[in-house]
Amino acid sequence: MFYRIAEPGDISTATGKILFLLHGAAFSSKTWQFEIGTIQTMASIGHKVIAVDLPGYGQSGRFSGDRGEFLQMLIQTLAPEAKPVLVSPSMSGTFSLPLLDRNQDLLCGYIPVAPVATTSYPTSFYQAIQVPTMIVYGDKDTGLGVTSANRLSEIPKATKPQVLLNSRHPCYLDQPEVFHTLIYNFMLHLSC
DSSP: OOOEEEEEOOSOOOOOEEEEEEETTTHHHIIIISSOOOHHHHHHHHHEEEEEOOSSTTTOOOOOOOOHHHHHHHHHHHHTSEEEEEEEEEGGHHHHHHHHHHHGGSSEEEEESTTGGOOOOOOHHHHHSSOOOOOHHHHHHHTTTHHHHHHHHTTBBOOOEEETTTOOSSHHHHHHHHHHHHHHHHTTTTOO
């Protein structure tokens, strides 16, 4: 497994919170560092940031087991000191949704960004999730973005969907500053 970790710098006050970044099928942890600077931005604010290359992507080897169990072990291994806020775009929904199905207590917060596989779960699954959730998608993502937002809106502790304007499916690439501001504000109000 390949991953990147950034700790708060000397000039920032550590918040004690962890941001755990997954990625979509066309990307890797490199996106969060070199394309939009999420790793550096969030660490400079005071959060510990962990970005992983999911199995078979970037510099990580393949994995053929249960994706929910895999993500659970990964979080327990890389973030044992605190419950992280999990950012889950697109394909990574095949990891995050099974985790939420089995062990939502591992998370402090959940930021789904038009994740796949939302139609694979019944309404009762979403209604049982008690993790604070901020739903994000791009306004040009009228297929998966809208579909996933409608399903995720059933989560009792979900925000109103945050729609990034002039943005495609990977909306964080089109509006990184807005995306970072949303994460900052969301994490500011979490108590774990």
